[in-house]
Amino acid sequence: MKKQKIILLLMLIAFSITAKAQLEGKHSRSVDFRGTWGVRILLPTAYDIAFPDGSGINAENFDVDLFMQQINQLTTITHVNINIHRGHQASWYSSPYPEMEAIMGSDLFPKRDFFGEVLDALKQRGLKVMVYFSRTGMDSQYLTAAQMNTWNTYLSSEGFTHYEGVAKILEYYAVKFGNKIDGWWVDRASVMTTDEHELFVSAIRTGNPDAMIAFHVKTGMPIRQGTKFCDYTAGHPVAVNTQPTWTLSNVGMVENIEAGPWIDLNGNPDPSEGTALGSILMPFQRKWRDGAADFPTAQAIEWTTRAMAGGGMYSWAVAREGNGFASPQFNQLLDIDATVAAYLNNTNNVSNVSVTPDEVDLSLNNTIQLTANVTPYHALNKAVNWTSDNNLIATVSASGLVTPIAEGIVTITATTDDGGFTDNSIVNVVPELGENLALNGTATQSTTLNNRGPELAIDNNTDGVYNRGSVTVAEGTLESKAWWEVDLGDEYNINIINIFNRIDNCCIQRLSDFTLFVYDSNGNQTYSQTITTTPNPDVTINASAAVGQVIRIESNLTDTNLNLAEVQVFGDVILGIEDNSKADKLLVYPNPTSDSINIDFRNSEEASYSIVNYTGQILLSGVVKNGTTSIDVSGLSSGFYLIRISNEYKTVSRKIIKN
Numbered sequence: 055m056k057k058q059k060i061i062l063l064l065m066l067i068a069f070s071i072t073a074k075a076q077l078e079g080k081h082s083r084s085v086d087f088r089g090t091w092g093v094r095i096l097l098p099t100a101y102d103i104a105f106p107d108g109s110g111i112n113a114e115n116f117d118v119d120l121f122m123q124q125i126n127q128l129t130t131i132t133h134v135n136i137n138i139h140r141g142h143q144a145s146w147y148s149s150p151y152p153e154m155e156a157i158m159g160s161d162l163f164p165k166r167d168f169f170g171e172v173l174d175a176l177k178q179r180g181l182k183v184m185v186y187f188s189r190t191g192m193d194s195q196y197l198t199a200a201q202m203n204t205w206n207t208y209l210s211s212e213g214f215t216h217y218e219g220v221a222k223i224l225e226y227y228a229v230k231f232g233n234k235i236d237g238w239w240v241d242r243a244s245v246m247t248t249d250e251h252e253l254f255v256s257a258i259r260t261g262n263p264d265a266m267i268a269f270h271v272k273t274g275m276p277i278r279q280g281t282k283f284c285d286y287t288a289g290h291p292v293a294v295n296t297q298p299t300w301t302l303s304n305v306g307m308v309e310n311i312e313a314g315p316w317i318d319l320n321g322n323p324d325p326s327e328g329t330a331l332g333s334i335l336m337p338f339q340r341k342w343r344d345g346a347a348d349f350p351t352a353q354a355i356e357w358t359t360r361a362m363a364g365g366g367m368y369s370w371a372v373a374r375e376g377n378g379f380a381s382p383q384f385n386q387l388l389d390i391d392a393t394v395a396a397y398l399n400n401t402n403n404v405s406n407v408s409v410t411p412d413e414v415d416l417s418l419n420n421t422i423q424l425t426a427n428v429t430p431y432h433a434l435n436k437a438v439n440w441t442s443d444n445n446l447i448a449t450v451s452a453s454g455l456v457t458p459i460a461e462g463i464v465t466i467t468a469t470t471d472d473g474g475f476t477d478n479s480i481v482n483v484v485p486e487l488g489e490n491l492a493l494n495g496t497a498t499q500s501t502t503l504n505n506r507g508p509e510l511a512i513d514n515n516t517d518g519v520y521n522r523g524s525v526t527v528a529e530g531t532l533e534s535k536a537w538w539e540v541d542l543g544d545e546y547n548i549n550i551i552n553i554f555n556r557i558d559n560c561c562i563q564r565l566s567d568f569t570l571f572v573y574d575s576n577g578n579q580t581y582s583q584t585i586t587t588t589p590n591p592d593v594t595i596n597a598s599a600a601v602g603q604v605i606r607i608e609s610n611l612t613d614t615n616l617n618l619a620e621v622q623v624f625g626d627v628i629l630g631i632e633d634n635s636k637a638d639k640l641l642v643y644p645n646p647t648s649d650s651i652n653i654d655f656r657n658s659e660e661a662s663y664s665i666v667n668y669t670g671q672i673l674l675s676g677v678v679k680n681g682t683t684s685i686d687v688s689g690l691s692s693g694f695y696l697i698r699i700s701n702e703y704k705t706v707s708r709k710i711i712k713n
Contacts, residue, residue, distance in 0.1 A: 083266040084331040094135035101146035113164040120377040135184040144188035182236040191220030228261025243269035276321030279330035289334035311366030313558035332366035347382035363430035401432030424454040426468040487624040499528040518557035518619035536616035539606035546625035555589040556617035572602035646711035
């Protein structure tokens, strides 16, 4: 026996050395779960023997065959999540553990290996098995004082902390069932330290190095990778005691996956190795264990198929009734199953394409990257062809990069190879706004997450898709709101500021409420404007020639990250009184305007003006005498226009907004 213990110890040491590099999240562990759905049920444990619920069904007499008759009717599920202990009341178990039973007493463990029987039946059906496990282990909220004294005495005798003792239980079952268990869902892990998370991961990996893991550390949106050790997201909705799970705010979880589906620690789509597969675990009823089947079936079907089409994983937690699923909820599962079966029969074919952004202003000195989102995820051929309806105005590359050629409006269309589905983006090519002053500035932000620093908003790349690497991330908390700013290095008359938003579905609303500030070199605020309409993808703000050196964007939302794809700043140098090189100095104000607009074209005794729309049509024209004039624009429709001022030396254009 002593020799066997030494060999086992050496094996565990060897494992710990080799496994250290394998503890963090890996795509390979969860990739087989992409585009799938499954179910979770809370099966009886030893608790139901000691405290019967009136049904007479417990861990000793549960009929596995009857349960499998229901499971076998769900022909499209890929996985079932079952519990090794009684949910978050993690003190009663569904499988024997003789050594721990000798310590804690026989009433916490069944004589029958009920868990093992269910596990074998599910594996025989060819299903993957996920296991629910709560970090609480022996729980003082549910065990008697005498039982907790026994537990604490055991911990003391072994020199264990509470979590080390719980990890020993976890490791016992992980080793006992080995690679029959495909994944673990660890509940209530937000209070654990990184070392304690790693302790649990090491215990699980001892049984199956390829089992995937999710730690539940956050409820609600956005779904995110719980820890660096997670292979998939816990995907827990807003707590059922605060709102029903079918509340539409929870659809954000589906959108999170559609924008991903690989998701990082902040809920951002990120395909890099080590991020977690987007996964949702949601109860069908008002409570996790029981409750009416109030979840609208049509909505449940939509959310399931959308998550699958986006390449994520959906799991429905269903109340137990006797030897299986509660009848009303099971009927809903059958409806989902039938719809998914029809969906899967057509997943080889493309069903739709959506181009983002759907409309954008593009200046002649910029480019814009368009994105074609092809659904469903399972489609075999997702290739698209990009075309421009007028290459004299703008061209588009094979990857969707639009390059402007001349002013005007152009339609860029994406057409799928499979099925010929189309969608387009309307691109308004507008004149150059001059030098983008932000490109030579210095950017800072409140915090930096995931190495997405403030400089990414002044890198001359307006691409708002997060995983293409040009989007900033500044963290907002309940105590402090996120902000970003750029110091231009000198004072300018600030005219136009373009702010480009992140465009991933999960996170576009993060910029739905923010304030733009302009400060001069002394820190005095010279301009501010609050925007409460989400830029999609950008918003243009006219600062009316405010004197400024620092441009600041501050979120008005608490506990919300701030994402920016790009910030462009256009303005004029403030020249000294003796400097006469002012031929290009043009002030247009007020802008936006409702009735009239004033022109100050300094150092130009006479010039002509014209107001044109984006198709180049001249709507108003006239003469600027002595460098100034006022133009009545009350007859123009609301929208964006260009005003061009020309003298014998040059032509200068500005964008104007008519309210």
